[in-house]
Amino acid sequence: xxxxxxxxxxxxxxxxxxxxxxxxxxxxxxxASGATLVVASSVFPPTLDPTANAAAAIDEVFExxxxxxxxxLDPKGQVVPVLATKYTVAPNGLRYSFxxxxxxxxxxxDLMTPADVVYSLKRAAxxxxxxxxxxxxxxxxxxxxxxDKVVVTLAHPDxxxxxxxxxxxxGVVLDPKTVSTLATKxxxxxxxEFASEVTNYSITLKRNPYYWGKAPGxxxxxxxxxxxxxxxxxxxxxxQVQVIDNLSNPQxxxxxxxxxxxxxxxxxxxxxxxxxxxxxGPLANVKVRQALQYATDKQAILDAxxxxxxxxxASDDVPGDPWYMPNVxxxxxxxxxxxxxxxxxxxxxxxFSLVLTLPPYNYALTAGPLVQADLEAVGVKVAIKxxxxxxxxxxxxxxxxxxxxIVDHVEARDISEYGDCTYYWVFAGCKTVAAMLAQAQAxxxxxxxxxxxxAVVKLINKEAVNDWLYNPDQLTAAKSDVVGLPGSGLTExxxxxxxxxxxxLASSLAAEGYSP
Amino acid sequence: xxxxxARRAGIVxxxxxxxxxxxxxxxxxxxxxxxxxxxxxxxxxxxxxxxxAQIGTNKPLWDQYLHWVHGLLxxxxxxxxxxxxxxxxQIAQALTVTGPLILLALAVGTLVALPLxxxxxxxxxxxxxxxxxxxxxxxxxxxxxxGGIVLIIIFGVKLRLLPSSGFPGWSEPGQALRSLVLPAAxxxxxxxxxxxxxxxxxxxxxxxxxxxxxxxxxxxSRARALWRHGLRNAMVPLVTVLGLELAALIVGAIVVENVFxxxxxxxxxxxxxxxxxxxxxxxxxxxxxxxxLVINLVVDLSYRLLDPRVxx
Numbered sequence: 001x002x003x004x005x006x007x008x009x010x011x012x013x014x015x016x017x018x019x020x021x022x023x024x025x026x027x028x029x030x031x032a033s034g035a036t037l038v039v040a041s042s043v044f045p046p047t048l049d050p051t052a053n054a055a056a057a058i059d060e061v062f063e064x065x066x067x068x069x070x071x072x073l074d075p076k077g078q079v080v081p082v083l084a085t086k087y088t089v090a091p092n093g094l095r096y097s098f099x100x101x102x103x104x105x106x107x108x109x110d111l112m113t114p115a116d117v118v119y120s121l122k123r124a125a126x127x128x129x130x131x132x133x134x135x136x137x138x139x140x141x142x143x144x145x146x147x148d149k150v151v152v153t154l155a156h157p158d159x160x161x162x163x164x165x166x167x168x169x170x171g172v173v174l175d176p177k178t179v180s181t182l183a184t185k186x187x188x189x190x191x192x193e194f195a196s197e198v199t200n201y202s203i204t205l206k207r208n209p210y211y212w213g214k215a216p217g218x219x220x221x222x223x224x225x226x227x228x229x230x231x232x233x234x235x236x237x238x239x240q241v242q243v244i245d246n247l248s249n250p251q252x253x254x255x256x257x258x259x260x261x262x263x264x265x266x267x268x269x270x271x272x273x274x275x276x277x278x279x280x281g282p283l284a285n286v287k288v289r290q291a292l293q294y295a296t297d298k299q300a301i302l303d304a305x306x307x308x309x310x311x312x313x314a315s316d317d318v319p320g321d322p323w324y325m326p327n328v329x330x331x332x333x334x335x336x337x338x339x340x341x342x343x344x345x346x347x348x349x350x351x352f353s354l355v356l357t358l359p360p361y362n363y364a365l366t367a368g369p370l371v372q373a374d375l376e377a378v379g380v381k382v383a384i385k386x387x388x389x390x391x392x393x394x395x396x397x398x399x400x401x402x403x404x405x406i407v408d409h410v411e412a413r414d415i416s417e418y419g420d421c422t423y424y425w426v427f428a429g430c431k432t433v434a435a436m437l438a439q440a441q442a443x444x445x446x447x448x449x450x451x452x453x454x455a456v457v458k459l460i461n462k463e464a465v466n467d468w469l470y471n472p473d474q475l476t477a478a479k480s481d482v483v484g485l486p487g488s489g490l491t492e493x494x495x496x497x498x499x500x501x502x503x504x505l506a507s508s509l510a511a512e513g514y515s516p
Numbered sequence: 517x518x519x520x521x522a523r524r525a526g527i528v529x530x531x532x533x534x535x536x537x538x539x540x541x542x543x544x545x546x547x548x549x550x551x552x553x554x555x556x557x558x559x560x561x562x563x564x565x566x567x568x569a570q571i572g573t574n575k576p577l578w579d580q581y582l583h584w585v586h587g588l589l590x591x592x593x594x595x596x597x598x599x600x601x602x603x604x605x606q607i608a609q610a611l612t613v614t615g616p617l618i619l620l621a622l623a624v625g626t627l628v629a630l631p632l633x634x635x636x637x638x639x640x641x642x643x644x645x646x647x648x649x650x651x652x653x654x655x656x657x658x659x660x661x662x663g664g665i666v667l668i669i670i671f672g673v674k675l676r677l678l679p680s681s682g683f684p685g686w687s688e689p690g691q692a693l694r695s696l697v698l699p700a701a702x703x704x705x706x707x708x709x710x711x712x713x714x715x716x717x718x719x720x721x722x723x724x725x726x727x728x729x730x731x732x733x734x735x736x737s738r739a740r741a742l743w744r745h746g747l748r749n750a751m752v753p754l755v756t757v758l759g760l761e762l763a764a765l766i767v768g769a770i771v772v773e774n775v776f777x778x779x780x781x782x783x784x785x786x787x788x789x790x791x792x793x794x795x796x797x798x799x800x801x802x803x804x805x806x807x808x809l810v811i812n813l814v815v816d817l818s819y820r821l822l823d824p825r826v827x828x
Contacts, residue, residue, distance in 0.1 A: 044787065046554075046598045046599060046787075046791045046793070047598055047599045047600050047601075048599075049600060052554070052600065053554050053555075053556075053598070054554065054555055054556030054557070054558055054559070055556065127562075127563070127566070128566075130554075130555070130563060130566065130567045130570065132554070132555050132556055132558055132559070133558055134563075135558055135560060135563070136558075183599065183600030183601060184600075184601060198609070198685065198779055199599075199606050199609060199610070199779060199784065200610075200779040200783040200784060200787055201682070201683065201777075201778075201779030202779075224682065225777070226681060226682075226777045227773075227774045227775075227777045227783060227786075228774065228775065228777070230665070230668075231668075231680060231681035231682075231775075231776070231777050234668070234672065234673055234680050234681065235680075235681060235682070237673075238672075238673070238676065238680070240679070240681075240682065388548065388790070389548075389553070389790065390547070390548025390549070390550075390552070390553050390790070390791075390792045391547045391548045393548065393549070393552045393553060393556075393557075394547055394548050394549055394552055395547070397552075397557060398549075398552060398561065398564070409557075411557070411558070422561075
């Protein structure tokens, strides 16, 4: 403990020095306290470089906390300007002009320039750099700096461009001098800078002395990794940690409602679904797929696998989407009799047999046997096959060698996958959807865009491309005096920009979805 | 003696070569592409092919094997293509947890096994002997992860005497030792229970031997005769078992590190397998193979110290 206190003092001293130098706001030093926040998490990032690996565990720690984007998402999922002070979109939807914030420094003291922004976006868009989310920038036709502006031109209009730039690590602004050391010494413009790591155990961030905005209310954040859910919970109860970012087992949530703790729950972008291989035998028949929808008791599965935290869905349709339609999610209400009737109409009055492939995740392992029982009740025999995640990626995702699988599609607004004919559910209507998506992306008005996407949501629901189960909530448990935690799981980042211990949250931040 | 040593060293080298081929072959047939794991569900097939080419996992197997072994021979463990960090320091860091954990567990195991086994042998046929035997049976029967959870509940959660998980690093030696107590006890109690069976059997053997009867007839008590003449003889089979059990402890550490969230070699190995960080897996398994071979060598050599009859 003594060592930690000393580090906290050093952190405050550095901040004071920075304030004298005029690089941090004067008000921030008074608001800042010397506390260390320890956050329990479960998956240690496979690398510290968010631009080299798609793992969500990397973005959780480094996005928004260490690295920042021109625009970011607030916890309500809205795009807000960050390293850009403002932006304009040309009426034809092809030209985005960002006003780059002045006086922003990287945590190593280098000044961030519009040229750095151009460099970072070009690096992300270059296929040779293997950016995991680089594909989101494939429509980029040019990026150029002029004065304090950065102008991005797209080859086709894309209403999702700003969102994609904000949501994922393809939008981070890097110091070109540090790109060769991102895996060992991350450097960004965010409220925290990287301090140290112990592989498979902890990652420590401390306040960035050069931060341009209001300093966070804690001097240090330590993400500590637990290899099993029980020790995570004991650690919070015994005070070794103050926060659990996302409870691995939703059944553990209730004990943290009150009694010195608090439970923060809010939607994620996740779609936990039985993915259907639309090209496999009986599953190619839309009536069979609809029968699967009617046969699954989604609410019971949500209660068992998600502890009841979340909402039942019946399409790629979750509250974070601007085109969210709760009424679509009420279709296919549990009705085994109707399922049997549809199967008979499709020519399978006596059912058939399927293999359900499960990746090693709690939700899948819990939901799997329930789906199995539901389908067997309408005459479809289901054999369960458990496989490891790398094998899932190769066999199910790449080679489409499966019939049914259960997986959480965590990416936000990924409805465009339904227009991708090579995607692993092999949907026959992909070309129709692709054309509808292109239209929605190019819509001149927000209403036109939303209507375009809603048409896709309805189409894939009618086609029952997959058997969508539920949209899970993120369940953050914390000591009751920790304020400013993100109120949802709509961002990849566990955004700690505004966190403090025992402080009070500005009402403007509460309105953006940070938890008071 | 020198020719014996040379022969033994030769066997170790051949075994290491065999281990390297086996490890590489097993991982080569392990399904799941590292590039696919890195790029995740946004990956296009083209991007996966391109990344495989960059990290070299699409090269011919013999090429990858020679490259790896060459690195090992010149002392280069290489750089992980997942974490983009050098592997040597990662393993060294993990060993600062696993090394002390195993030594502590061995100490606990020995401290449990000797009294339990000796007591069992000396009280053979009496109620105390049967009780001690039963105790060791229970120790063997309980899996280490269950034992670990029970210890966590008692000492970590209810009594709050010891930390129930995590490891603060050796910059705080007292805290570091405290966090290793429960994991070492978990690992050591099971090993102690197993070892005590061998101690008991070995000591019983000696108690029934002719030379000990002679010693008793000179007027020594059973315990004194055993202490003076029997223990050294009883040690010979025990050292073999101890060597084997040390290897078992290394394997057991993988489970116990997971239960207690310790950042040791076991966790490193487990996560590396999950991430398809194949180079890290290969390096760790080779290291473990080398350690086990060296332990066996030391065991063989120690026979010669304990038992003069083996020397020639």
